[in-house]
Amino acid sequence: DTGVSQDPRHKITKRGQNVTFRCDPISEHNRLYWYRQTLGQGPEFLTYFQNEAQLEKSRLLSDRFSAERPKGSFSTLEIQRTEQGDSAMYLCASSFTTGVGEQYFGPGTRLTVT
């Protein structure tokens, strides 16, 4: 049974650069979520997809952030013109549409903006 995978696991970038993260959900899951977690805080919702449709975005998500899930399988999260405040763990989760929708997280991508 393959869980949620994320790539890369770590990313160090300079302020102003663009970065892109990838998430591969559990294969049977058609919902995919992105969260961000900073030290000492719980994960904070960013956006979610059902199949290829992006159904909700957090109001906290700035215009520099964009996410896609082109074929309803893997998803990418891009951050343009990174800022030091973007340094965080970016978490992807997936779930079934039916049932209670328990969300299972991937290992995360730790972003450090210098």
Place this chain on the structure above:
Amino acid sequence: QKEVEQNSGPLSVPEGAIASLNCTYSDRVSQSFFWYRQYSGKSPELIMSIYSNGDKEDGRFTAQLNKASQYVSLLIRDSQPSDSATYLCAVQTGANNLFFGTGTRLTVIP
């Protein structure tokens, strides 16, 4: 504003004792409740889900839900050093995303 509150701890218990973790939430229409365990530097791992008032047991873990009091708890029986982690309470309403508390750090002392 949906809020989920947890005592940040740290909570220290001796090995073999019962650890009790508590969580309150503000949105009365919340429907589903989850406990995640997160080891330092790792991602959250789902350990319990509960949807109805009452208790739900799974091995050494028991989740308790009281919707009238907007309160959910997690009991860990026979605590082990490997249970030392941060425990995150998460709440789901009609929307599909989860709202998390800041977590309670648990230390089990051998």
